[in-house]
Amino acid sequence: MKYKSLGILTAIAAVATFSVASAGTLENVKKKDLLTCGVSTGLPGFSDPDKNKKWTGLDADYCKAVAAAVLGDANKVKFVPLTAKERFTALQSGEIDILSRNTTWTQTRDTSLGLNFAGVTYYDGQGFMVSKKLGVKSAKELSGAAVCIQAGTTTELNLADYFRFNNMKYKSVVYDTSDQTIKGFEAGRCDMLTSDQSQLYALMTKLKDPASAMVLPEIISKEPLGPVVRQGDDVWFNINKWTLNALINAEEMGITSQNINEKKSSKDPSVMRFVGKSKNLGKKISLDNSWAVNIIAQVGNYGEIFERNVGKNTPLKIARGLNALWNKGGIMYAPPMR
Amino acid sequence: MSQPGVGILINFNLGINLSEDFASRGVPASKPPPWNDPFIRSMFFQVIAVLLLGYCFYSIFDNTLTNMEKRGITTGFSFLSEEAGFGILMSLIEYDETYSYGRTFFVGLLNTAVVAACGIILATSIGFIIGIARLSNNWLIAKLATIYIEIFRNIPLLLQIIFWQIAVLQTLPGPRQSLRIGDAFFLNNRGVFLPDPKFGKEFIFVISAFLISLISAYIFKIWAKRTQEKTGRQYPVVYVSLGLIIGLPTIIFFLVGMPLTWEYAKLERFSFSGGANIIPEFISLLWALTMYTAAFIAEIVRSGILAVDHGQTEAARSLGLRNSLTLRLVVIPQALRVIIPPLTSQYLNLTKNSSLATAIGYPDLVSVFMGTTLNQTGQAVEIVAMTMAVYLTFSLVISMFMNWYNKRVSLVER
Numbered sequence: 001m002k003y004k005s006l007g008i009l010t011a012i013a014a015v016a017t018f019s020v021a022s023a024g025t026l027e028n029v030k031k032k033d034l035l036t037c038g039v040s041t042g043l044p045g046f047s048d049p050d051k052n053k054k055w056t057g058l059d060a061d062y063c064k065a066v067a068a069a070v071l072g073d074a075n076k077v078k079f080v081p082l083t084a085k086e087r088f089t090a091l092q093s094g095e096i097d098i099l100s101r102n103t104t105w106t107q108t109r110d111t112s113l114g115l116n117f118a119g120v121t122y123y124d125g126q127g128f129m130v131s132k133k134l135g136v137k138s139a140k141e142l143s144g145a146a147v148c149i150q151a152g153t154t155t156e157l158n159l160a161d162y163f164r165f166n167n168m169k170y171k172s173v174v175y176d177t178s179d180q181t182i183k184g185f186e187a188g189r190c191d192m193l194t195s196d197q198s199q200l201y202a203l204m205t206k207l208k209d210p211a212s213a214m215v216l217p218e219i220i221s222k223e224p225l226g227p228v229v230r231q232g233d234d235v236w237f238n239i240n241k242w243t244l245n246a247l248i249n250a251e252e253m254g255i256t257s258q259n260i261n262e263k264k265s266s267k268d269p270s271v272m273r274f275v276g277k278s279k280n281l282g283k284k285i286s287l288d289n290s291w292a293v294n295i296i297a298q299v300g301n302y303g304e305i306f307e308r309n310v311g312k313n314t315p316l317k318i319a320r321g322l323n324a325l326w327n328k329g330g331i332m333y334a335p336p337m338r
Numbered sequence: 339m340s341q342p343g344v345g346i347l348i349n350f351n352l353g354i355n356l357s358e359d360f361a362s363r364g365v366p367a368s369k370p371p372p373w374n375d376p377f378i379r380s381m382f383f384q385v386i387a388v389l390l391l392g393y394c395f396y397s398i399f400d401n402t403l404t405n406m407e408k409r410g411i412t413t414g415f416s417f418l419s420e421e422a423g424f425g426i427l428m429s430l431i432e433y434d435e436t437y438s439y440g441r442t443f444f445v446g447l448l449n450t451a452v453v454a455a456c457g458i459i460l461a462t463s464i465g466f467i468i469g470i471a472r473l474s475n476n477w478l479i480a481k482l483a484t485i486y487i488e489i490f491r492n493i494p495l496l497l498q499i500i501f502w503q504i505a506v507l508q509t510l511p512g513p514r515q516s517l518r519i520g521d522a523f524f525l526n527n528r529g530v531f532l533p534d535p536k537f538g539k540e541f542i543f544v545i546s547a548f549l550i551s552l553i554s555a556y557i558f559k560i561w562a563k564r565t566q567e568k569t570g571r572q573y574p575v576v577y578v579s580l581g582l583i584i585g586l587p588t589i590i591f592f593l594v595g596m597p598l599t600w601e602y603a604k605l606e607r608f609s610f611s612g613g614a615n616i617i618p619e620f621i622s623l624l625w626a627l628t629m630y631t632a633a634f635i636a637e638i639v640r641s642g643i644l645a646v647d648h649g650q651t652e653a654a655r656s657l658g659l660r661n662s663l664t665l666r667l668v669v670i671p672q673a674l675r676v677i678i679p680p681l682t683s684q685y686l687n688l689t690k691n692s693s694l695a696t697a698i699g700y701p702d703l704v705s706v707f708m709g710t711t712l713n714q715t716g717q718a719v720e721i722v723a724m725t726m727a728v729y730l731t732f733s734l735v736i737s738m739f740m741n742w743y744n745k746r747v748s749l750v751e752r
Contacts, residue, residue, distance in 0.1 A: 085713055092411065092718075113716040114411035134608075145608045146528060151705070152713030156424045160435040163425075169611075172425040173619075174710065175699045184699070187507040188527050189618070191608045231410045 025097050025229070025236040026070065026286060034076050037063035038096035041081045041177050044202040045310040045318075046102050046122075055079040058309045059100040062121055062227055065299045066098060066243050069291040074298035083176050084152040088113050091228060098240060099228040102196065104154045109228075118240035120226045123322040123331060125219035126158050127197040129204065132214050134191060139218040143168035145191040148181040150174070158221040159194050182206050185213075196223045198310065198318060205315045238285045246292045248334035249274065250301035252325055257300040260293060273337055281337055292337075302332065402719060417715045418443070424710055427701050428617050439711050446706035447728055453620060453702065454689040454732070457627040461688060462681075464628060465635025472640050483636065491633035496694050498630055502622035503698040510618070513609040522602055524610060527618060531603035534614040538597025547590040548583070555579035619700035623692065631688045635681065642677035643669060674747045682740035686733050693729075703728060 029035050039047035039059055047057040055077075064074040080096050091099045092114055102124075103109075105117040130136050139162075149156055151174045163170045173190050175181045182203045185193040193203065197219060204210045229240050250256070253271060255263050264275050273279045276289030283289060299305065303325075310318045324330025372378050406413050418440035425435055430448040433441055472483035490498070507527050511517065516526040524531040555578070562573040591598075603613025646669050654664040695702040696709060703725055712721045 085709055088713070088716055089718055092409070108714075109716070111410075112412040114406070114409035141607075144606050144611055151709045156710060157714065160424050164435055170425065171427055171609075173427055173699050174701065174705065176696060176709075180699070184507075187504075188512050189507055232408070 025233050026239065029070055029097055033071060034078055035063060035067040035070065035098070036078045036080060036096045037066075038080050038082045038087055038090050038099040038101055039063070040101045041083055041179065043102060043178060043199060044205055045198065045314060045316045046202065047079070047081075047100070056309065058122060058305055059102060059227075061299055061305045061309065062100045062244070062247075063098055065247060065295045065305075066240060068294040068298045069243050069246075069287055070239065072288065072290075072294050074294075084150055085176065088115065088228075091115060091230060094230070097229075097236075102199065102225045103228055104196075104223045105226050106154060114231045115228050116231050116237050118227045118229055118237060119244040120224040121244060122198065122225045124196040124198050124223040124225055126155050126194060126221040126223055127200055127219050128192050128194050128216040129185070129200045129213050130192045130216060131185075132212055136192075136216070139216050139220070140166065140168075142170070142192060144170070146171040146173055146189065148173050148175065148184040148190040148193045150178050150181050150195065151176055153195075154221070154223065155195055162220045178203060179206070196225070198316070201316045201318060202310075235286050239287065242285055242337075243295060245334040245337065246274070246295055247299075247302040247305065248325070248332055249337055250292070250296050251303040251332075252327070252334070255296055255301060256304060257296055257298075260296045264293065270337070279338065406719070412715075412717065413720070414717075415720055417717055417720075420715075422711070422714070424714065426706055427699070428620065429701075439715060442711050443703075443707050443724065446701065446703035449701055449706070450689075450692055450695075450703040450728075451732070453624055453627070453692050453695070453700070456624055457631065457688050457692065458685050460624070460628040461631035461635055461684070464632035466639050468632060468636035469639025470643070472636060473643060487633045487636050489633075490629050491637075495626065495630050495691055496697060499623060499626040499694055499698055502626045503619065506618045506622045513605065516605075516610075522600075524603055526609075528609050528615070529618045529621065530616040531610045532614045532616070533600035533602050534612065536599045536601055538599070540594040540597035543594050544587050544591045544597075548587040551582040551586040555582045558582070617700070619695070619698050622698060623695050623700045627688055627691060630691075631684055634684050634687075638677055638680045638684065639673070641680075642673035642675075645676040646672045671747065672749075675744075675749060678740060678744045678747065682737055682744075685736050685740065689732050689736065690729060 037060070039055060039057075042048050043057070045057055047055060047059040050056050060077075060079065063077050063079070067077045068074040080090065082090050082096075082099075082101060087099055087101055087103065088109070090096050099115075100121075102122070103117075104124075105120065109115060110117055128139050128142065130142075136142065143163075143166075147159060147170050149159060149172050156172070156174070159170070159172065171190075173184055175184060178195065178199060181193055181195070184190055186207060193200065195203065197215065200215050204213055204215070207213055227240055227244070229237050231237075253268075253274065255271065255274065260275075263271050264277075266272060266275070269278070273281055275293050276282055276291070280289055282291040285291075288294075300308070306320065306323060307313065310316045312319070320328075320330055322330050323332055326333040369375075403413055419438050421435075422437055422439050422442050423435050424442075426433060426442065426445055428449060429445045430452060431441075431444060433445050468483045468486055471479050472487065474480045474483070510525065510527040513524075513526045513528055516524040516531075518524050522533050558573075558578060559575050562575050566572055601612050603610040603615070650668055650672065651664055654668040659667065692702060693704040696705040699705070708721055708725045712718055715721070
């Protein structure tokens with residue numbers, strides 16, 4: 001008995017001395033023939049299961065685009081719902097391949113968590129939602145209010161900064177999921193709810209009476225949201241970066257899911273590079289040359305994704321604003337594909 | 339009189355016997371070689387086992403550090419002194435956004451401790467009452483106690499916590515429509531608002547008077563017990579102690595000029611400010627923990643009382659003791675021996691269950707430190723380790739106390 005337990009100990013010691021090699025995410029994804037993507041626990045417009053339990057939304061579509069580029073099939077994605085608190089650990093530990101979950105790009109997150117942000121899929125800013133019957137017109141009137149807020153977000157810090165700077169008091173009621181924050185708001189536990197503005201519009205659609213609440217005009221922070229990958233896997237990082245760039249460039253070049261087949265025979269040099277007719281751009285990021293065509297044919301370009309999920313004809317009714325292309329009054333800009 | 343003598347005699351004899359034993363065996367003619375000496379051999383293997391175990395832990399620790407460094411994840415405890423920058427709903431110590439992450443640890447720790455301590459006291463009181471009620475001769479009381487126990491111990495605690503939270507929030511009015519007693523007490527969906535006592539400098543005399551009367555009451559109790567044992571005369575210990583503990587501080591309080599003012603909660607634009615606020619999350623968490631644990635404690639109490647042989651009660655009655663005295667002096671002291679060990683695990687459960695607070699937004703250690711602080715710093719390994727250490731320490735302290743108490747009440751065999 002004693003010797004047996006000694007043996008087990010030695011075995012544990014031996015296993016423990018193996019170091020975890022930083023594996024190539026691309027090979028893993030190809031081997032499994034499946035992309036594992038971390039999303040939110042349900043945020044309309046960004047990542048939310050629809051009636052048929054299929055994940056939809058801007059963040060979900062980004063993962064589908066990566067799956068189309070890497071595996072040639074946008075449906076080969078397994079979505080893992082995560083709370084704000086769980087998300088970074090899930091990515092660090094390798095449970096997911098990409099975190100695409102309305103995550104704000106900050107210096108601390110980029111530099112101290114062992115993660116890299118692949119770009120910005122949505123330029124957002126933090127706002128406040130209040131009940132109309134309070135009669136509040138500006139965030140400056142909110143001193144002494146109780147605030148419903150989601151744990152583990154940049155909003156928690158921005159809120160504290162904003163109130164402290166303006167010499168106002170507040171009480172933060174912190175919940176795990178955004179769903180709980182809206183329920184707390186509806187039950188009257190707090191006077192206002194704060195989050196990224198896009199989320200406020202999304203959460204408003206979950207209220208029993210969406211017209212009873214309003215979003216205040218103030219935006220108190222910069223919230224660039226984007227997909228995140230593990231640091232130290234440059235191949236995978238490049239694939240994610242350029243998938244996003246391809247989505248934005250396609251919109252700029254007027255390539256859509258409707259006309260992608262005609263564009264394949266285009267004589268425009270930049271379009272020829274895009275569809276893989278020249279320059280072998282796909283090979284340079286360890287993918288097939290038809291990667292960009294697969295993305296656009298199966299998921300659409302950035303503009304299509306935006307309008308489909310959060311745009312004017314959706315319940316969220318968000319205008320392009322900052323998220324319009326750089327030559328159309330916004331700041332969406334992608335480096336050229338050449 | 340003869341007792342100590344016997345003890346010494348026995349010891350003396352033992353001593354003789356032992357030395358004789360050694361003497362008769364004597365020193366072996368040839369010592370076995372060290373590798374055959376059972377003592378040395380067993381020591382050797384145990385040292386090896388400890389070393390291997392140590393190496394095992396070291397390499398796990400070292401590997402974690404190396405791998406985290408390789409992946410660019412920051413490690414170490416220096417984050418504890420950085421500014422936290424986020425607000426916490428409830429804090430027993432002074433706290434605002436400018437305090438450090440280390441401070442958030444203590445804020446969370448105290449919030450956990452206060453809900454666990456209140457829960458233990460309340461659950462024990464309610465549990466004892468329900469447990470005794472279930473044994474009552476009154477049919478209705480016994481059945482009501484049974485129904486209570488069967489309902490509350492059979493529904494998962496998390497559901498109960500969420501249920502009470504919804505019940506509290508949905509049934510209470512908003513701050514403007516508060517339920518109120520005069521201008522002092524308010525109840526609404528932001529919790530209970532009470533007047534906050536502000537103590538003057540002279541209040542220290544009142545506290546000293548309280549401590550002095552506490553000590554003198556204790557001394558009086560011992561004196562009364564000794565006198566009773568010697569002469570059989572009984573003194574009204576309870577009344578005298580109560581008089582001392584309440585009377586003396588009250589007199590001093592008036593003598594030094596009532597150094598106590600109350601700060602009342604005032605309704606402002608959104609809610610009340612000032613005063614003392616008990617948040618609804620605390621109330622629902624405490625209530626759920628109490629109701630749930632009390633159901634288990636009630637059953638433990640019942641088993642303890644039933645474990646006392648009926649002959650004990652009959653013997654006490656034949657001595658002419660009243661029912662209440664029988665319960666207090668004969669049954670409960672013996673029942674406690676059976677009750678305390680399982681009661682300890684209920685206390686431990688309650689403390690650990692308080693971590694479910696995070697489900698309703700009560701800022702306990704798990705919610706504040708393992709939630710927000712972990713997320714803002716990203717230092718999961720350090721923070722989870724610290725949080726585990728806290729729960730381990732809480733549990734060990736509770737068990738140590740309960741073991742000490744268990745020894746105290748255990749049957750002294752004469």
